[in-house]
Amino acid sequence: MSSKKYQNLLVIVISVISSILGSKVIDMYGWIPGLLTAAVTGAVIGLGGKYLFKFFNKTE
DSSP states (O other), X not given: OOHHHHHHHHHHHHHHHHHHHHHHHHHHHOHHHHXXXXXXXXXXXXXXXXXXXXXXXXXX
């Protein structure tokens, strides 16, 4: 698979994880903490994935 397909797959996985985690936090603490948790989780995992793809593309 190409790097672009991996990136698209990573975006889908990040979205699912963020929404699941955000919904759990919404159930426990309310809307604002849940939305912030989902946004921060998506951003952190997304940036981490971006740097991993840059690292692996350099080694090829």
